[in-house]
Amino acid sequence: MGRLKLVIFSLVGIILLIALALIFQRFGIMSPATFVQNLVNALQWGSFYALIALGYSMVYGVLLLFNFAHGDIFMVGAYIGWGIATGLVALAALGILPLPNWLILVLTILLAMLLTSFVGMLVERVGYRPLRGSLRASAAITGLMIGIILETGNLALLGAQRRNFPTLIERKPIELEKYLPLDVTVTNTKIMIVFLSLLLMLALHQFVRRTKWGMAMRAMAYDFVVVPLMGVPMNTIAALTFGLGSALAAAAGILFGIAYPILEPYMGILIGWKAFVAAILGGRGSILGAALAGFLLGFIEIFVAAIFPSTLRDVIAYSIILLILTFRPHGFFGEPYSAQLRL
Amino acid sequence: MEVRGSIVPPAEATAGNTLLAKVRSQLAQIPLLGWLLGALLATVIEQIAGSSLAEALGLPGIPGLFGLRIMLTKPALIPSAVAYVLLVYALPILVVARLSAPLANRLAKQLLDRFPLWVSLILHLGLLYATLHLWGDISEYRVLILRFIFISVILTLSLNLVNGYMGEFSCSHPGFMALGAYGASVLTVLLFVNDDVFGAPLLPPALGPFLFPLALIAGGLVAAVGALAVAIPSFRTRGDYLAIISLAFMFIVKSVIENLEIVGGPRGFMNQPKWAGLPTVFVWMTICVWVIYNFTRSTIGKAPCAVRDDETAAGAMTINTRRTKMVTFLFGAFWAGVAGGLFAHVMGYINPGTFDLKKLAEVLAMVYLGGLNSVVGSIAGAVGLQVMMEVLRPLELFKWIVIAVLLIVVMIRRPAGLISFTEFNIRDLLQPRQILRSSVQAPGEER
Numbered sequence: 001m002g003r004l005k006l007v008i009f010s011l012v013g014i015i016l017l018i019a020l021a022l023i024f025q026r027f028g029i030m031s032p033a034t035f036v037q038n039l040v041n042a043l044q045w046g047s048f049y050a051l052i053a054l055g056y057s058m059v060y061g062v063l064l065l066f067n068f069a070h071g072d073i074f075m076v077g078a079y080i081g082w083g084i085a086t087g088l089v090a091l092a093a094l095g096i097l098p099l100p101n102w103l104i105l106v107l108t109i110l111l112a113m114l115l116t117s118f119v120g121m122l123v124e125r126v127g128y129r130p131l132r133g134s135l136r137a138s139a140a141i142t143g144l145m146i147g148i149i150l151e152t153g154n155l156a157l158l159g160a161q162r163r164n165f166p167t168l169i170e171r172k173p174i175e176l177e178k179y180l181p182l183d184v185t186v187t188n189t190k191i192m193i194v195f196l197s198l199l200l201m202l203a204l205h206q207f208v209r210r211t212k213w214g215m216a217m218r219a220m221a222y223d224f225v226v227v228p229l230m231g232v233p234m235n236t237i238a239a240l241t242f243g244l245g246s247a248l249a250a251a252a253g254i255l256f257g258i259a260y261p262i263l264e265p266y267m268g269i270l271i272g273w274k275a276f277v278a279a280i281l282g283g284r285g286s287i288l289g290a291a292l293a294g295f296l297l298g299f300i301e302i303f304v305a306a307i308f309p310s311t312l313r314d315v316i317a318y319s320i321i322l323l324i325l326t327f328r329p330h331g332f333f334g335e336p337y338s339a340q341l342r343l
Numbered sequence: 344m345e346v347r348g349s350i351v352p353p354a355e356a357t358a359g360n361t362l363l364a365k366v367r368s369q370l371a372q373i374p375l376l377g378w379l380l381g382a383l384l385a386t387v388i389e390q391i392a393g394s395s396l397a398e399a400l401g402l403p404g405i406p407g408l409f410g411l412r413i414m415l416t417k418p419a420l421i422p423s424a425v426a427y428v429l430l431v432y433a434l435p436i437l438v439v440a441r442l443s444a445p446l447a448n449r450l451a452k453q454l455l456d457r458f459p460l461w462v463s464l465i466l467h468l469g470l471l472y473a474t475l476h477l478w479g480d481i482s483e484y485r486v487l488i489l490r491f492i493f494i495s496v497i498l499t500l501s502l503n504l505v506n507g508y509m510g511e512f513s514c515s516h517p518g519f520m521a522l523g524a525y526g527a528s529v530l531t532v533l534l535f536v537n538d539d540v541f542g543a544p545l546l547p548p549a550l551g552p553f554l555f556p557l558a559l560i561a562g563g564l565v566a567a568v569g570a571l572a573v574a575i576p577s578f579r580t581r582g583d584y585l586a587i588i589s590l591a592f593m594f595i596v597k598s599v600i601e602n603l604e605i606v607g608g609p610r611g612f613m614n615q616p617k618w619a620g621l622p623t624v625f626v627w628m629t630i631c632v633w634v635i636y637n638f639t640r641s642t643i644g645k646a647p648c649a650v651r652d653d654e655t656a657a658g659a660m661t662i663n664t665r666r667t668k669m670v671t672f673l674f675g676a677f678w679a680g681v682a683g684g685l686f687a688h689v690m691g692y693i694n695p696g697t698f699d700l701k702k703l704a705e706v707l708a709m710v711y712l713g714g715l716n717s718v719v720g721s722i723a724g725a726v727g728l729q730v731m732m733e734v735l736r737p738l739e740l741f742k743w744i745v746i747a748v749l750l751i752v753v754m755i756r757r758p759a760g761l762i763s764f765t766e767f768n769i770r771d772l773l774q775p776r777q778i779l780r781s782s783v784q785a786p787g788e789e790r
Contacts, residue, residue, distance in 0.1 A: 060583075066583065131754060134758035135715075135758045137506065137512055141708065141711045142750070142755070144704050144708070145708070145746075145751050146751070148704065148744075149743070149747045151743075152740050152744050153744065155740055269700055277590065277591060280586075311598075314594050314597070315595055315599050318592075318594045318595045321587075321591050322576070322591050325588055326576060330580065
């Protein structure tokens, strides 16, 4: 993806958004202020989808299969983050390790990403490596089953009660009125979540583009038969891919915990499957596509809920997706379907 | 072939003096008819002497599922449970089956020689049903389990058509099931039940049980019409893209039902008459197995396999790939809808939450555990997983861990499932055993 193309894409996107806002205003659906308000919500909601979808997409790019346990890895990441954050907050309260809240947040995100990436590598080792090269559908089943094990294991370990994610950042409304001619109020956590997730995506992009490991991943995605013959360690790269994807999912989990501070063991199922939809909508194996489609899915869901009764959200959102796939069956950046795909 | 009866021991094995070989050679002489007779007698014995025997052994009652659950909850009762199973099931079945073997063999041969195949088949099915009926007579719980197992068999077979024979990864089966369940329920409630929403019955309720099959078929047709939404996109794409199209379809169906106030929305839909008794469900399962078994052996049923292996080549061989996809999807969805209709009329209550991602994981697990491209595999997978889920219920949470680990191991050892890409031969199954060895080679032997 050239830089020019990216610039054009973002320009087109911004123009489309402005056009949409004007259309909504013209037909009295929502005022520009509400539009921007919803847009911020959609960015926040979409950043969860985008971060999770990236994990699906990377694994697909390298191994040509989807990690169906990914939604539950998101859940595990959120719980690991919850554990670390609660522990650190307790330590700080006892005065043993008096850390400021922002440092706790940074530590939580980094540590949880690291630990969850180990979980992801373990999942790969146990559930996917033995099945490499056999039926892809079987790998899907092991993924589903590992997901069930993670959920049930969590239930068995921590019990059924919901957990509250500790408040690390006081939620403060920021009045945008002072800076913009719009009557919009945004909380600081929303801005932080969007900013952090964009930062993580950028970091991933740099990693994949600039480092030797990233180059190996791209090479493997290009051809996973010949590239291992060139001395690229396939198992290491596969584990690395799972680890990276899981780390991003963990970050999404913690950000989710900051936005909606109630955790439960089944929180990853629905959001995981929806992010899977986003990953395919973006085109299999396309990192940029997954991020874009994640934001698009968030955008569609939030705006449908804002315009129509919120119970109709899924009907309309998924009808739109079906429509998109009818006209573009291979997603935004995916390769067109050829009859040689094997399943 | 994993079919028990078709293993005819060669002469050396019979002459071998190990105990196992002897037992094996003895058992190999028993035809299916003999086993069924034995099982029937065992259930009769349980009817007559079951409760007193259970009392004598110190069990709290007749064990529901072969005492397996008692073994898990109360380890102290394991010996009595084992003794019960041995005395009531294992011993009578073995003794009766072995003693009746000569008679059963002659009978099976006569049946196959004198009459068409279906006579013999219906006799066997009748015996099987009688056994199951008597077995279920002991408690309401057993009847419920049996019906759930039969419904799962239908569901698994219908999903195997799409995921196994056609090689797609369809995630929409809970959606089809929901469509069938709601379609059939709306019909029966509208026509035969005095309901708050739908008003007085339009037809005399006495007619209901006779028109119930029509309601089920209508439910299946509703599901088949819904399947068009997945079948038409499948012309242009397959694999992962089709997987999310079907997934999106499932979300849409669930969400639409949740928004339909007339069928209760998220609260669910109740008042269905409980017409799906054990005989009804058994008959529907038998019809489903028979129809799908024949479908997979027909020209039109072989076409999905060709499309799965290579769509371009299949097209070049004059297979109409579009029609094939259409037929397979609609046919699979129809049976899923029938399963949903039966499910609704077993429970007497359905809600959209039943047909969610959990159900999807369960059905997929049954298909891939049993085996792709195999009717017998699907039956085994459905029965196996359902029984396992019931037996392991005392483990509560850990039930799901045990089942999941087991499935992972199965997937690693046998990626296409336990009994995949093989099929039973009905004639082989019903063959008499002893005569088979002395007379000419059976038609199935040359495979």
